[in-house]
Amino acid sequence: MRGDAVDEVLQRLPYSWTADEAERVGQRFRESRPAVPKRLVKRLWQYWVRMSPDEPLFGNAEDDLALLLHARALGLEVPGGDPGPEGGPIAQCARRAVEAAECGPLFPAPPAWGPKAALAPQVRAALPSSLPRAWVAGDEQGPVEVLVVGEGIPEIRQQVVQAALTTCLRVNGLSDPDSGDFVGDHIGVGLIRVTAGLSGTQASPDIPSVFRARSVTVADGAASTARGALRDFVGLLRSLAEETGLVEVVDIAYADLVTYAQGLRALADRAAGETDRAFLRAPRAEDGGPVSLQPYLRTVRGHGASLGVEFSPDLFTTDAYVRVEQAHQRVLSQRLTMDARLRLDQLKTEIEQLTADLEAFNRANTAERRALWPATVLLVERFDEPTGRTIRLTEPEERETEQYYKVNVPQLISMREKWARRMGELVEQLETAVHRPHAPARQVAAGRFLDAALRGVVPDESPATERAFRAWCKEVAPMLRFEWRCALRRHGIAPEDVFTPHSVLISRYLPPAGEDPALLFSHPYTLVDPARSAVLADAERAVLVVRDATDHAAPAPAGATGPAAEALWDDLVELAERPRVEEEFSRRFLEALRAQPEGIARRMIEALQPAGPAAGEEDAIEVALRTAERHTSLGEGMDRALTAMRNEAFLTARECLDGIHTAPQWQARVWLLRAIVECRAARLESREIPGLLGHQMPGTPDAALRALDEAGSADEEFTRAWLETLPEAGLDKGIRRLFQGLPRARASCKGDQLNKVSPEREYAVWLFRRAVENARLARQLDEAGEELAEHQEAVDAALAKLGRALEEILLGPYVGGSRGAAEELFEVLSGQEPPRYGRVAGR
Numbered sequence: 060m061r062g063d064a065v066d067e068v069l070q071r072l073p074y075s076w077t078a079d080e081a082e083r084v085g086q087r088f089r090e091s092r093p094a095v096p097k098r099l100v101k102r103l104w105q106y107w108v109r110m111s112p113d114e115p116l117f118g119n120a121e122d123d124l125a126l127l128l129h130a131r132a133l134g135l136e137v138p139g140g141d142p143g144p145e146g147g148p149i150a151q152c153a154r155r156a157v158e159a160a161e162c163g164p165l166f167p168a169p170p171a172w173g174p175k176a177a178l179a180p181q182v183r184a185a186l187p188s189s190l191p192r193a194w195v196a197g198d199e200q201g202p203v204e205v206l207v208v209g210e211g212i213p214e215i216r217q218q219v220v221q222a223a224l225t226t227c228l229r230v231n232g233l234s235d236p237d238s239g240d241f242v243g244d245h246i247g248v249g250l251i252r253v254t255a256g257l258s259g260t261q262a263s264p265d266i267p268s269v270f271r272a273r274s275v276t277v278a279d280g281a282a283s284t285a286r287g288a289l290r291d292f293v294g295l296l297r298s299l300a301e302e303t304g305l306v307e308v309v310d311i312a313y314a315d316l317v318t319y320a321q322g323l324r325a326l327a328d329r330a331a332g333e334t335d336r337a338f339l340r341a342p343r344a345e346d347g348g349p350v351s352l353q354p355y356l357r358t359v360r361g362h363g364a365s366l367g368v369e370f371s372p373d374l375f376t377t378d379a380y381v382r383v384e385q386a387h388q389r390v391l392s393q394r395l396t397m398d399a400r401l402r403l404d405q406l407k408t409e410i411e412q413l414t415a416d417l418e419a420f421n422r423a424n425t426a427e428r429r430a431l432w433p434a435t436v437l438l439v440e441r442f443d444e445p446t447g448r449t450i451r452l453t454e455p456e457e458r459e460t461e462q463y464y465k466v467n468v469p470q471l472i473s474m475r476e477k478w479a480r481r482m483g484e485l486v487e488q489l490e491t492a493v494h495r496p497h498a499p500a501r502q503v504a505a506g507r508f509l510d511a512a513l514r515g516v517v518p519d520e521s522p523a524t525e526r527a528f529r530a531w532c533k534e535v536a537p538m539l540r541f542e543w544r545c546a547l548r549r550h551g552i553a554p555e556d557v558f559t560p561h562s563v564l565i566s567r568y569l570p571p572a573g574e575d576p577a578l579l580f581s582h583p584y585t586l587v588d589p590a591r592s593a594v595l596a597d598a599e600r601a602v603l604v605v606r607d608a609t610d611h612a613a614p615a616p617a618g619a620t621g622p623a624a625e626a627l628w629d630d631l632v633e634l635a636e637r638p639r640v641e642e643e644f645s646r647r648f649l650e651a652l653r654a655q656p657e658g659i660a661r662r663m664i665e666a667l668q669p670a671g672p673a674a675g676e677e678d679a680i681e682v683a684l685r686t687a688e689r690h691t692s693l694g695e696g697m698d699r700a701l702t703a704m705r706n707e708a709f710l711t712a713r714e715c716l717d718g719i720h721t722a723p724q725w726q727a728r729v730w731l732l733r734a735i736v737e738c739r740a741a742r743l744e745s746r747e748i749p750g751l752l753g754h755q756m757p758g759t760p761d762a763a764l765r766a767l768d769e770a771g772s773a774d775e776e777f778t779r780a781w782l783e784t785l786p787e788a789g790l791d792k793g794i795r796r797l798f799q800g801l802p803r804a805r806a807s808c809k810g811d812q813l814n815k816v817s818p819e820r821e822y823a824v825w826l827f828r829r830a831v832e833n834a835r836l837a838r839q840l841d842e843a844g845e846e847l848a849e850h851q852e853a854v855d856a857a858l859a860k861l862g863r864a865l866e867e868i869l870l871g872p873y874v875g876g877s878r879g880a881a882e883e884l885f886e887v888l889s890g891q892e893p894p895r896y897g898r899v900a901g902r
Contacts, residue, residue: 069098073106081106085117092125093542094579097133097373104130104137108149115148121545124161127152128538134377162537165544165558166514170612172210174656178649181608184208184350184586186249186561191219191306193296194350196313201286202293203313206352207251208586215305216519222295223251224503225395225489229288230255231499232488241567242502248516250563250586252352255289284484311349319349319589324364327356327603330596334359337597348589352565355557355583356603358596365582366557366602368546370539372568372577375505379531384504386524392500396489402447403482409449410475413468420464428460431788433799436463442471447478455694457800498570506566509581512536513543513564539581552601560609561586624658627651679816683824686811693721694801697732701794708866709740727774728797731781734766735794745790753786840864 065087068080076084084103088095103126107116115123127149131137138153155161170176172187184192188209196204207223210216227244230253245252299306330338354365374380423431438456440449458467492499511518512532517525547554567580585605587594595604631651634644651659696719703712716733738748741760751759755767770778785793808822843864 069102073102073110076106076110081110085122088126089117089122092122093129093538093546094369094371095129096371097376100126100129100133101135104135112149113147120155123148124152124155125538125541125545128156128162128541129371131156132377132535132538133371133373134379134534156537161544162541164515165540165554166562167558167560169516170560170609171614173615174660175615175653176612178653178656179608180653181591183588183591184561185609186210186563186586188249191215192350193293193306193308195293195296195308195310196316196349197310198313202255202289203286204252204254204316205289205293205296206350207296208249208350210249210519212305213519215299215303218295218299219251219306220246221391221395222292223253224391225485226253226288226292227503228392228395228492228500229485229488230285232491241569242497242499242506244503245506245510245563245565246503247507247510247563248514248518250352253289253292255285288488309350316349316351319351319587320353323353323587323594323603324356326594326596327358327364330358330598331360334598337595337599340594340596342591342593343589350586350588352563352584353587353605354565355562355585357601358598358603359601362550362601366550366552367580367582368543370542370579370581372570372579374509374535374579375501375568375570375577377531377534379527379534380508382527383508383524383531384501386527387504387508387518387520388500390521390524392489392504396486399482399486399489403479403486406447406475406479406482410472410479413472413475417464417468417472430784431792432460433792433796434460435799436460437795437798437801438463442474444474447481455798455801497572501570502568505568505579509539509566509568510564513539513581550601556600556602556604557583559585559605560612561605561607622654624651624655624662627655628659628662680824682811683816683820686808686816689720691808692719693725693729697729697798697801700732700736704736704739707739709736711866712736712740723773725801727770727778728801730766730770730773731778732794732797734763734770735790737763737766749785749788749790749793753782755782836864 065083068076068084073081084099084106088099088103091099103116107126116126117123127137138149169187170185172185172189176182176185177188177190182188186208189212191207191209191211193205193207195202196206207219211219223244223246227242227246231242231244243252243254293308296306296308300308326338326340330336356365357363375384420428420432435457436459438452438458440451442448443450507518508528508531511528512535515536517528519525543558544554547557562583562585565582565584567578567582569575569578571577586592586607587605588607592605592607595606597604628651631644631648634640634647648659696715700712700715703709703715713733713736716729716736719729721729734752735748737760738751739745741763743751743758743760750756752763752767755764767778767782781793781796784796788796808818810816810818810820840861843861
């Protein structure tokens with residue numbers, strides 16, 4: 060029966076098949092394994108369950124078990140691992156499906172990566188390492204590829220994974236469609252590989268290695284942009300290395316990497332040609348060499364250059380996997396694109412506001428400028444050009460208005476325009492990558508989860524992704540393991556020679572595009588370190604075998620071995636007292652850490668930990684804090700009241716103003732701001748307030764009129780001048796003038812001679828308390844954010860969960876830099892931007 064005849068049989072329901080037709084369909088299943096399409100599996104499984112459940116379908120235990128595993132992996136209804144006392148062939152296959160020898164893990168359990176492993180000199184690259192190491196391969200034009208090995212701690216891991224995914228999508232948004240549709244990047248658990256590709260006349264080596272660029276991955280005109288995207292990623296890794304010490308970056312020459320890969324290929328070819336000999340490439344400790352990711356090359360003729368298995372891409376069409384992919388894209392790809400869009404929109408809004416302000420100032424004559432603009436401008440923020448973000452200043456700065464509009468504002472507009480163009484390109488590249496027919500974002504996600512399922516690790520993304528992944532992995536992992544065992548058995552390869560602690564599975568998944576069918580290939584790769592790895596090429600093994608220290612890693616003994624931490628520490632203390640022993644001390648200190656990391660670290664913390672303050676010192680700090688609160692209550696109170704008014708928290712705004720205790724010359728400004736708060740609390744429009752207050756027209760709230768009377772009593776001249784210019788200046792400029800010239804925090808901290816508190820001490824205590832409060836509020840917001848659902852949540856429900864944390868961050872007495880982020884979050888949740896009064900962007 061020809062292939063098209065089998066397709067005709069599959070179009071009919073299984074109960075109408077003849078025995079001969081069923082045999083032909085079964086033969087197609089055998090020939091297609093392991094890349095059996097879902098349609099074939101579904102029909103054959105229905106035939107077995109309904110037509111002959113009391114006897115084996117194939118008469119072959121391997122094929123019977125394979126059908127059951129494929130049916131389960133493709134989302135069909137299959138008996139579980141404990142089918143009960145039934146003794147039929149289907150029940151027997153279900154019991155075999157949970158046996159370790161058939162479907163158990165292929166990879167050894169990952170070693171526990173503790174402090175001894177992190178300090179061990181025997182390993183430079185390990186997948187579970189808490190210290191990620193990045194190898195940047197470059198040429199004369201810049202970086203070509205980046206390989207990051209190690210999971211890292213969660214805070215570092217999150218930044219690196221997001222940056223790697225952004226880089227991958229950007230580069231693939233620029234890719235040349237004629238260069239091929241497969242995405243060569245891999246963003247897995249413990250291993251990330253991203254490439255910018257080669258362009259022009261340069262050619263990549265003819266080796267089946269994932270650590271290489273395609274011949275042309277990006278169009279010639281976009282090559283520099285792709286390199287630029289990779290440079291951004293490398294820049295993040297370098298900054299993490301410099302700022303935290305929790306990442307290491309090593310630069311290597313791309314040519315050296317190509318040479319080493321070609322040497323491995325030559326070694327495998329030589330073993331395949333001389334079957335009576337085995338060749339060993341021993342570690343070269345004196346020459347570090349480039350750590351790279353290499354395929355498991357075959358050492359026999361006639362089976363291809365590298366080891367690999369083709370699976371059915373229908374594995375990625377099941378409901379279980381769709382839930383995994385949706386959770387993943389929501390957390391990473393979609394969020395990255397949305398963040399880029401929001402930043403672009405924010406930059407455009409700021410450019411429009413600054414441009415309108417500058418044009419209004421330039422149109423005004425000298426008299427109008429004197430009447431509508433104050434003499435100086437209070438700067439509360441600055442635009443950070445390297446990061447493209449607005450940063451709130453610790454304390455405001457004053458600039459002459461003329462200088463501000465002639466120098467500062469044009470510079471601010473220019474910097475924001477540069478970043479707007481950059482963010483516009485980023486949004487376009489991300490959108491292109493996500494919506495291309497070959498779907499780079501889906502390819503990267505598929506490779507990430509297929510590798511994790513086989514290795515038995517869980518990607519650290521979100522609780523929803525983890526739950527969905529575990530459910531999908533439970534269905535698909537047994538089939539993947541079983542088919543890999545069968546494939547290795549057919550090739551005469553021992554599983555332990557391929558699946559090691561330093562191996563990963565790199566997938567080549569191509570979604571269906573038009574009339575082109577989907578494809579899925581899986582290839583094992585291994586980390587190779589010339590200084591630490593031994594490579595064996597033996598025709599009898601049928602594949603290159605790589606061994607390093609992680610193959611022999613064992614948990615650290617519970618009992619202490621070697622010198623005690625106390626003795627090692629005492630020796631270090633004695634050595635530190637001697638002159639000119641810096642190099643010896645560094646060597647001995649590292650040796651002590653490797654021998655007793657926990658004990659030495661504990662003693663080091665004890666030595667560096669400052670002693671707690673005495674009772675008298677605590678009282679002095681408390682006095683300094685109370686003094687600082689009194690001296691800074693004016694600026695902080697008005698700032699918090701203004702923020703509360705923006706967010707329509709009018710009761711809170713009143714409380715903030717009531718708590719201000721200041722000199723009489725500043726009290727008038729407090730009362731004038733109170734009048735504005737009362738008008739907004741009465742739901743008056745912002746455009747109506749200047750006229751009502753300036754002329755004290757009918758309709759002005761009684762509470763606002765009382766506030767104006769109090770302001771006049773405190774400073775009649777300032778109040779009269781402010782009210783006269785308010786109708787023409789408008790509410791925005793009127794509020795700016797209220798904040799103009801307010802004492803800064805540094806100047807407000809004047810000390811307290813009676814209690815022996817110096818101005819410097821008062822200011823230092825105030826800054827420290829602010830830093831502590833900011834850290835506390837950041838943790839509180841993070842904890843509140845964890846209560847949000849992974850799916851879309853109603854705005855009122857989200858605000859209810861985040862409300863207390865947001866209120867403290869927006870209105871707390873010690874808030875600072877985190878306020879801007881909190882306001883942005885509030886805008887996203889509420890779907891609208893609150894009115895801005897008196898906010899002047901800084902430098």
